[in-house]
Amino acid sequence: MTPLLTLVVYMTMLTFLAIMLGAFLRNREWTPEGLKAGLSNRDDIPEATPLGGRAERAANNSIEALIMFVPLALVAQIAGSAEAVIGGATIFIWARVAYLPIYLVGIPYLRSLVWAVGVVGLAMMAMALL
Numbered sequence: 001m002t003p004l005l006t007l008v009v010y011m012t013m014l015t016f017l018a019i020m021l022g023a024f025l026r027n028r029e030w031t032p033e034g035l036k037a038g039l040s041n042r043d044d045i046p047e048a049t050p051l052g053g054r055a056e057r058a059a060n061n062s063i064e065a066l067i068m069f070v071p072l073a074l075v076a077q078i079a080g081s082a083e084a085v086i087g088g089a090t091i092f093i094w095a096r097v098a099y100l101p102i103y104l105v106g107i108p109y110l111r112s113l114v115w116a117v118g119v120v121g122l123a124m125m126a127m128a129l130l
Contacts, residue, residue: 004082007089008073015062022059026052058103072125088124
């Protein structure tokens with residue numbers, strides 16, 4: 001597998017982790033009530049705690065990031081331009097790795113800065129393909 005496709009797999013795994021962590025923290029699944037809510041159809045789940053809300057929003061943001069990253073990576077791979085985008089892809093992945101815990105802890109300005117670094121990585125990928 002190429003380094004770029006390896007990054008796609010890593011980003012997919014990170015997104016899955018964010019989704020699972022988001023649901024776990026959102027529903028307080030370490031409690032009997034939370035586990036019941038997590039295993040239900042979630043029609044009547046309680047209000048999220050601040051941490052649970054951040055975890056849920058971080059998971060949604062990870063899905064949005066994956067949607068922007070994968071097409072760029074796959075286009076680069078198919079076009080034979082993987083080497084041209086690997087720098088931007090690497091920046092993007094490391095920014096996403098940092099983003100998740102920073103968002104969960106609740107550091108607002110740093111979260112936005114790290115998010116912006118990830119966007120720069122995506123822009124680098126896009127520019128290399130144009």
